[in-house]
Amino acid sequence: MLEEEYVLGTHEGEVARLGLQHRVWRRRALDAWLEAGFTSGQTLLDLGSGPGYATLDLAEIAGSAGRVVAIEKSRRFLDTLRATAQQRQLTNIDTYQLDLDRDALPDVAVDGAWVRWVFAFVRNPRELLRRTRAAMKPGASLVIHEYFDYSTWRVTPRSEVFESFVAAVMQSWRANGGEPDIGLDLLRWLPEEGFRVRRVRPIVEVIAPTDYLWQWPRTFILTGADRLADLGTISAERAREVKEAFLRSEASPETRMVTPAVIELIAEAV
8 A cells, every 4th residue: 555645645744733733723623522422331443543643542432442443555654653542551443454435444333423524535435434324333322524515625814826836736636536526425425324414513614824724725825836846746946835825814813714615514323
């Protein structure tokens, strides 16, 4: 399994970026898990776990009487998860190195499942949703965070350079078989694939450079521009222009950013 199959890579800088991303979004995830009924003693599925930041939180929720099943394609990410779990003496995590586009899911029956920014990157998201349902007990809860309108990502004062960067991100995503606005499709597919939708909530913020949430898009821009240049989606010169334009915007206290629109879905397996 090639690590370079990931649009953003699996290097140490990306591991660190994903860690910050989880810290920024952790409160949202915890609130959704609480509403979904995730609790001690359950078996919980983390689909596309990455380096395992959410997995570790889920393991603490499940406790010693429960389990977390973490599924991830990247060996490097799984090695990071296993090392951190060992450091924190968490022994209730089962890891599987699987490609969600082609490999069968483990033979498990879970009480809850968590998916964040995974359906958007696979080539057959509806089939993955179907396989996820097959791994869930009747009554189990599925919590999803995915984008439904990535193009809401803007800054004001408006920046042509920034908006072209967002367009390039979406182009690269789709060129690799993904769909940045997959949340719109998931909302339609869930009832057709054996789920009852319990909650739908949009998540979009308007933030200033001083807000902690700002650090999430910031790290993506400063590493993602170079990654797009490496992939040949934009030139190295354009990547430099993107970063310089962003840093100029960030330096002004009057700048505001609208984040990419995320849909939070909580559904029950029926």
